[in-house]
Structures are given as C-alpha cells and as structure tokens.
Amino acid sequence: MHFVVSGRVQGVGFRPFVYRLAQRFELSGWVQNRLGLVEIEVEGSPQHLAAFATALVDEAPPLAQPQILGQMQTSVTGASGFAIRPSVSDARPDIHVPPDYFICDDCLGELFDPHDRRYRYPFINCTQCGPRYTLIEALPYDRAATSMRDFALCPACRAEYDNPLNRRFHAEPIACPQCGPQLLFRNDRLTLAGEGVLAAAVAALRVGQIVAVKGVGGYHLLCDARSVIAVSRLRERKARPHKPLAVMFPNLASVRHAAEMTDDEAAFLSSPLRPVLLLRQRADSPLCVQVAPGLTEIGVLLPYSPLHHLLLADFAAPLVATSANISGEPVLTDNAEVEARLAGVADAFLHHDRPIVRPADDPVFRFSAGAPRPLRLGRGCAPVELSLPFALETPLLAVGGHTKNTIALAWERRVVISPHIGDLGSQRAMAVFEQVIADLQKLYNVMASRVVCDAHSGYASSRWARASGLALNTVFHHHAHASALAGEYPDISDWLVFTWDGVGYGEDGTMWGGEALLGKPGNWMRAASMRPFYLPGGDAVGREPWRAAAALAWETGITWPDLPANSELVHTVWQRRMNTQQTSAVGRLFDAAAAFTGLLSHASYEGQGPMWLEAMCSNSAEDAIALPLNRDEEGVWRSDWAPLVTMLTDAMLSARRRAEIFHNSLAHALLAQVRAVQSTHSVQCIGLAGGVFQNRRLTGLVIDLLTAAGLQVRLAQQVPVNDGGISFGQIVEMGHRHD
Structure with missing residues (x-):
C-alpha cells in the first residue's frame, strides 16, 4: 500500500512515528520526506495494513496534523525491514x-x-x-x-x-x-564560557542589572520585575517611558500572586503556544508599578525554552522579558549586532552560538468575548496557515500595512501569514520585511507573480510593492480589515463589518477609521460612518493626542481650557486647512477623549491614550449619550460625536465617569447604526474589525447590545484584529475580486 500524507508532518517526529507504527504492525517498506509531503510504502497482511492506515491519523504525534491525500495498492516486492529513506525535494509545493x-x-x-x-x-x-x-x-x-x-x-x-x-x-x-550549542556571558569586565555562565547572568539580575538574553526567535531584555530601580533604568535607557513590558513568571502559581486569572486563561497561558497573555493585575501584585504604568493589565508569559526555564528557576521571581530591539523595530537576533546596538541599554549579554535564521517575536493574546484573540502573531503560532474558499490562478503576495506589519503569501487554496514584523519606519525593519518576503517564497517553494498592497501610496510596504516589478493591485485599508474578518468565516456571505481604527486611506481620498462596510469581500459599500472632522498635524496627531481634542473643540466651538501653549499657531494652520486631514476615525476620538479627561496630552507609544482610557473605567455600564444619526447626501449614515465633546469637557464629571460614558455612548451609537442600515438592507452578521476593537470593554459592551438585539456577532479568531491582519485581508479581498 502506498500513502501520500500532507499537513503538518515535517519537524514533528512524524517519520519516526511511522517507523514505530510499521514495526508494531509487522510491516515492511519505507517512509520518505518529499517537499511538503511524506510518502509511505508498506507491505503486510490486509488486516495490519488497515490498522496501520487508521493509526496513521488517529495516533499521530501531538504536534502532527496529518492528512492522507491518497492511498493505493501497489505490487508486492517481498522487501524485508522498514527504512527511513533520505529526503528528496521534487514534489509539488504542498509544504507546511x-x-x-x-x-x-x-x-x-x-x-x-x-x-x-x-x-x-x-x-x-x-x-x-x-x-x-x-x-x-x-x-x-x-x-x-x-x-x-x-x-x-x-x-x-x-x-x-x-x-x-x-x-x-x-x-x-x-x-x-x-x-x-553553548552559552557565552559577556559584560564590560569579562567574557565567560562553560561553567558559571548561567550563575553570572542570574547574579547580574539579582543586583538590578539588565541582561540581554538570546532566546529562540531573538533576544529579550531581562530585569527584576519587582525592582523599581531596575525597571526604571530599563525604561530610561530604552527611551520607553510608559509602554507596558511583558513579564515572565516561573510558573502558574507565581502568576496567580500577580494577576487575576480564569481557568481558561490559565489553560491557554500553559498551552503549547506559550503566549504573552494580557491579564488583570492584582491590587497586591509584587510587580513594581513601572511595569505597566497607567494600566490595569499586565502581559504575562511562562518559560517556553530550556534556557528560560533555567533562568527563572534559578532567579525564582518574575522577570521583565521585553523584546530586545530599538523601539518599533523587529527583535534583534545576531550576537554582534545586539552588542553594538544595545551597548547603552544592557549591562550584560547572555549569548549562544546557534544562529537564529529569522526573527520571531513572542505572540500576544487577550481574552475577549470568552476566547483568546491574537494581537500579535509570533513564535509558536506563525507562520499561520489558513485555507481559502477559492483557488487562486497565480501565487499572490500581500505586503500588509505600515504598522504592525505582516506578510501573506497565497497560492491555490492556501495562505500563510508571517510572524509580526513591526513598524516599517526604519532601515532594519525594511531589511527584515524583505527577508521575510524572500523566506516565505523559498520555504514554501512558491514564487509570487502578483503583489497587493495598501491603497496608501506613502506606506513603505506600498512603495516596495510598486518597485517590485510584479503585477500590482491595491486594496483600501478598511476593505482589507473587513475581508480579513470575513475570510475567517467563509460561510457567511452578507456582512455589516464595523472597521474602527486610528486611520486608513479611504475611497473618497479622506482618512477613514469609523466605517461600517456592507457586503462581502470583493464588494464592500460604506453604509455608515462618523461625522468627519479635520485633524491638524498629520502623523503628529498620534504622538500628540491634544491635537485631536483641540480639533473637536474647534469644530464645535467649545472652549477647552487645557490647550497647550503652542495651540494658537496650530489653530491658525487648522483654520486655513494647511497640513490637515479630514477623518472619520474612531481611534482619533479615543485620543481626544484621553486628552479631554486629562490623562495625557502627549503619547510615548501608539495607542497609549485609548489604553489608559479603557483602564480608567470601572466594570459598570451605566449612562450613555445618544449621538444624533443622519444620512448624508451619499446615503451614508453618520453619527455625530458633538455631544461627546460637551460631556468630555464637563469638569463637573469625574474623569472616570467621562471615560465610562464615552465607551458606553460609542457602543450605543454602533447599535443605532446597525438598526439604521437594517431598515434598508438585509444583514446576516455583524463583524467587528480594526484596532479599536482590541479594547475589551468597548467590544464587550457592543457584543452585549447586539446579542440582546438578536444579532449575530463575529470577531477575529486566528488573525489579529489590528493591522497585523491587513495582509490576510488583502489576499481575501483580491481573491474574491478574481473569483
């Protein structure tokens, strides 16, 4: 009997498993790796052959996911024994x-x-x-x-x-x-190999030093998560004053001392993925406040490599374990480069001599609506391999967006999504971006003949696509968000997808981010949105949330006493519509709300204002302000945010109260838009896509309202709801256009 087996059958002990299975059933023959497949030929009694075929799938190793593509009878050769033959690479590209x-x-x-x-x-x-x-x-x-x-x-x-x-x-x-491979410890005084290397690293951590440790997919910067001095020193050296830092704990028991954790969250944290999981921090947590300032959640992970287990066992306390990189860039992987680029950050380096072929940062997840949702793809879960409900005529490369970038490669009915690359604003990020593109095509033995990019021509990924020489297609940012969600649920054909995020180039030349798209992949129509407003300063708005608040105040004529000193000049520029963008982005409403409530006027990392605003809310879901909803001349329903500005600038309300009303009001506004669209269109399912729906409070409120109204709601499950899912959405959108 000859078997052809596909699926996840390489790198998971499948050939040794087949060997042992053949021995058990007294079969002779051979097993061989081919490019993406495993072929097996066995001889024996009919009963043993039938039992072998069943066990091949039912008893496969835990990491394997075999699928029998075909099996057929062959002539008996009378061979004795069973062999693992040398691998060959002449099969069709069905690689996992x-x-x-x-x-x-x-x-x-x-x-x-x-x-x-x-x-x-x-x-x-x-x-x-x-x-x-x-x-x-x-x-x-x-x-x-x-x-x-x-x-x-x-x-x-x-x-x-x-x-x-x-x-x-x-x-x-x-x-x-x-x-x-062997470890090597280095600091400015000594280089140590062999015995004592791990002890030296742990000793450095115990005295509050920062140690760069080479792991599986890159380096971590480690320091004592309990030490105000150590964590503050790391923040100062890395120029990362507020962005939360992940913490690695020795075991689940130690996690429970620092964070509130459900049984489902504990099981997922301990799963083979070993993710960074966002958990609510306990009031009596032993971690210092500098780990996640302004937030109620911490990013938690357990050791996943032998080296991490040894370090955590010896240190016996939680360690900050943040990616060793220059902010926003991909994680560093090379021994010499990490010493050169982080010489002013790390006090010591724990290297090893096994080269890292390609970077893979830690994956990040957050439970929402009762299930873990990916916020960042990475080590252990990427490349993500998904099936398409259609067959592509030619291989397609999707290069994603500008921030939280990932790459997707699709051919036939398959698509693979790369690990998180990051923001493409640096030379190194672009080098890794290009490496990943080359890597995916080499590993899967597929060469793209067409490339798809974001419609925003200023994105670095879009510029690369235009210069690639490949046949080019573009997809609007929010169409990609909607299609990424729809691509996970191919059986649903009539969608109303809310694509709420910070900003993205829209069909009308303005910057979208508060859209409700009606239809399906390849055929989206804007059905609802937010009242547009003009933002001053272009990209500066993300770093200076006060600009969003000022724009809303100026639009409505409301006096906001907390304007910074240079606001008069910005106001003049805004009035003349110089260096301004018209936008409908809900993410910018969140920025404005964070500034109005006094949380911050300037942000040190992307999403800081919205994250702090969410953290300020209690668990109550009380009052909401009804936002006026009207249909514009193009037939798009638009919610007017003006009443929110009045509320947010009301000093008689506490900042916490204003934050809660803001979240509740947006959730009710979304429901009002759904009902308005339903008055003229049939909608099978409501989807929530875009970075705003990383907000667990808002998402929970929306789901409760929609479910109570008898509506189906869907969230992303395998692909990030943020821009990390754009590349997959580009593939799905283009595939449906040509289907």
Whole structure:
C-alpha cells in the first residue's frame, strides 16, 4: 500500500512515528520526506495494513496534523525491514512549515534531573519540542538544512538519532553539552564560557542589572520585575517611558500572586503556544508599578525554552522579558549586532552560538468575548496557515500595512501569514520585511507573480510593492480589515463589518477609521460612518493626542481650557486647512477623549491614550449619550460625536465617569447604526474589525447590545484584529475580486 500524507508532518517526529507504527504492525517498506509531503510504502497482511492506515491519523504525534491525500495498492516486492529513506525535494509545493515548539514535559524532566546527561543543558530538545521555524533554512526538514548543520553529533547523540525506539530518533536539532550549542556571558569586565555562565547572568539580575538574553526567535531584555530601580533604568535607557513590558513568571502559581486569572486563561497561558497573555493585575501584585504604568493589565508569559526555564528557576521571581530591539523595530537576533546596538541599554549579554535564521517575536493574546484573540502573531503560532474558499490562478503576495506589519503569501487554496514584523519606519525593519518576503517564497517553494498592497501610496510596504516589478493591485485599508474578518468565516456571505481604527486611506481620498462596510469581500459599500472632522498635524496627531481634542473643540466651538501653549499657531494652520486631514476615525476620538479627561496630552507609544482610557473605567455600564444619526447626501449614515465633546469637557464629571460614558455612548451609537442600515438592507452578521476593537470593554459592551438585539456577532479568531491582519485581508479581498 502506498500513502501520500500532507499537513503538518515535517519537524514533528512524524517519520519516526511511522517507523514505530510499521514495526508494531509487522510491516515492511519505507517512509520518505518529499517537499511538503511524506510518502509511505508498506507491505503486510490486509488486516495490519488497515490498522496501520487508521493509526496513521488517529495516533499521530501531538504536534502532527496529518492528512492522507491518497492511498493505493501497489505490487508486492517481498522487501524485508522498514527504512527511513533520505529526503528528496521534487514534489509539488504542498509544504507546511512547522513553528517553534515549547519544551515538552519529557525534556523538562531531563533538564532538571541530576542523573541525566543533559542535566541543565539549555538546548535540550526532541522530536516533540524545540525550535523549528527560526532554525530551518530550507525544506525538506533535515539537519543539514538548519542552523544546526555545523554541530556534528557526538557518538551518544548519534546513537539516539539512529535508534527507532528513542524519542530523539531523527530529531534534527538534537544536541547535548558535548556536541551542541553553548552559552557565552559577556559584560564590560569579562567574557565567560562553560561553567558559571548561567550563575553570572542570574547574579547580574539579582543586583538590578539588565541582561540581554538570546532566546529562540531573538533576544529579550531581562530585569527584576519587582525592582523599581531596575525597571526604571530599563525604561530610561530604552527611551520607553510608559509602554507596558511583558513579564515572565516561573510558573502558574507565581502568576496567580500577580494577576487575576480564569481557568481558561490559565489553560491557554500553559498551552503549547506559550503566549504573552494580557491579564488583570492584582491590587497586591509584587510587580513594581513601572511595569505597566497607567494600566490595569499586565502581559504575562511562562518559560517556553530550556534556557528560560533555567533562568527563572534559578532567579525564582518574575522577570521583565521585553523584546530586545530599538523601539518599533523587529527583535534583534545576531550576537554582534545586539552588542553594538544595545551597548547603552544592557549591562550584560547572555549569548549562544546557534544562529537564529529569522526573527520571531513572542505572540500576544487577550481574552475577549470568552476566547483568546491574537494581537500579535509570533513564535509558536506563525507562520499561520489558513485555507481559502477559492483557488487562486497565480501565487499572490500581500505586503500588509505600515504598522504592525505582516506578510501573506497565497497560492491555490492556501495562505500563510508571517510572524509580526513591526513598524516599517526604519532601515532594519525594511531589511527584515524583505527577508521575510524572500523566506516565505523559498520555504514554501512558491514564487509570487502578483503583489497587493495598501491603497496608501506613502506606506513603505506600498512603495516596495510598486518597485517590485510584479503585477500590482491595491486594496483600501478598511476593505482589507473587513475581508480579513470575513475570510475567517467563509460561510457567511452578507456582512455589516464595523472597521474602527486610528486611520486608513479611504475611497473618497479622506482618512477613514469609523466605517461600517456592507457586503462581502470583493464588494464592500460604506453604509455608515462618523461625522468627519479635520485633524491638524498629520502623523503628529498620534504622538500628540491634544491635537485631536483641540480639533473637536474647534469644530464645535467649545472652549477647552487645557490647550497647550503652542495651540494658537496650530489653530491658525487648522483654520486655513494647511497640513490637515479630514477623518472619520474612531481611534482619533479615543485620543481626544484621553486628552479631554486629562490623562495625557502627549503619547510615548501608539495607542497609549485609548489604553489608559479603557483602564480608567470601572466594570459598570451605566449612562450613555445618544449621538444624533443622519444620512448624508451619499446615503451614508453618520453619527455625530458633538455631544461627546460637551460631556468630555464637563469638569463637573469625574474623569472616570467621562471615560465610562464615552465607551458606553460609542457602543450605543454602533447599535443605532446597525438598526439604521437594517431598515434598508438585509444583514446576516455583524463583524467587528480594526484596532479599536482590541479594547475589551468597548467590544464587550457592543457584543452585549447586539446579542440582546438578536444579532449575530463575529470577531477575529486566528488573525489579529489590528493591522497585523491587513495582509490576510488583502489576499481575501483580491481573491474574491478574481473569483
């Protein structure tokens, strides 16, 4: 019997599993990796062949996701024994690239077993765990095509690798202290290898120093999360005064001392993904306030690599574990580069000599509407592989937006989405962007013949697309948001998707961000929006939320006494419509609300004002202001935010009360728009897309209102609701245009 198996079958111990299965059922034959497939030929009794075929799927290794593409009878050769044949790369491109996997329980047990030869070895792994995506250079997945190729196996590791009964049988990254990667500790006084390296790193952390640690997909900056001095020093050196920092805890018990956590959240935090998960911080948390100033939530993660387990076990307390990068850039991966670029940030460096082929930052999730929702794709979950409800005629590359950038590559009925790249405002970010584009095409053996980009010609991704020489298509930003959500629910055909975010180039040449789009991918129509207003200062608005508040005050003629000193000049420019943008963006309303309530006039990171505004709210959902709703000359229903400005500038109301009313009013305004659109159009489902719906409070209020009204509501599940999902939305939108 000959089997052709696709799915996630490389880098997950599938061939050794097939070998053991053949031994169990007394079958002879062979198994072989091909490019994206595994082929198996077996001979034996009909009963054993049938049992083998069933077990092939039902008993597959935990990390494997096999699908039998075909099976057929073959002539009996009389062969004896069963062999794993050398890999070949001549099959069609049906490749599945494995993500990086957290350390399994078996390896974790050996890591802390003094009698095991890999005791405290920070690069222990087996067929069921360890790095994959960040060390694979090419497929098929063999050691010679990974960054482990220069580490020759010692006799003991070779014996395990060749032993079908060993769980390291054909484990490509297999290593031990005698033949594998090694750690190196460096500071301005010494360089240390071998014994004492981990102890030196932990000692540095104990005295409040910042240590850059090379992990699976890049470097982390670590410091004591309890220490005001250490965290403040990290913020000062990294020029990151307020942006929240992720914290790595030794175990779930230590997380519970710092954060409120449901059983579902605990299970997800401990899942194979090992994500950064946003949790509500306890009032008696041992973490210093500098970890997440102005917020009620903290980003929590558990150790996922052997090195992290060793560091956390030895330090025995939570550590800040933030990406080692220049703000907004992709995480750093190279030993020399990290020392050069972070010399003024880190006090010490904990390197290793296993090269990281491509960066993969930690994934970030937040529970909303009872389920984990991705905010950032990364290590362990990317590349994300999804199916399309249509077949593409030619391979398509989507280059995403300008911030929170990801890349998507699609061919036939498949699409893969890269890990988070970041903001494309630096030379290094663009270098990683180009590397990821080349990488995806090389790994999946697919060359794009067409590229799709955002309609905003000023985005760095759009400029790259126009210069690529590929056939070009553009997709409007909010069409991509809507299509990304619809792409996760292909059975729904009639949508009303609310695409609320900070800003995006719209069909009419203005900057959208408060739209309700009616229809389906490939055929969206704006049905509702917000009253537009003029924003002064272009991109400066994101860094200076007071500009959004001032614009709303000037539009309505309301006096706002907290205008900064230079506002008169800005007002003059605004009146003359110089360097202004007309926008309907709800994200800018959030910026204005944060400024009106006195939270901040200037932001040090994207989304700071809206995040602080949400954090200020209590759990109550009380009063809401009804926003006037009228239909404009183009038939678009528009909600007028003017009553919100009156409320937000009312000094008789506490800042917390104003923040709560603001959230409640927007939720009710959305419901009013739904009802207005329903008066003239049939709507099967309501979708929530765009970065504003990262806000758990607003999203929860909206879902409660819509559900009470008997409406179906859908949120993104596998793709970020923010601009990290734009590349997927571009693929879905273009596919439906040509379907």
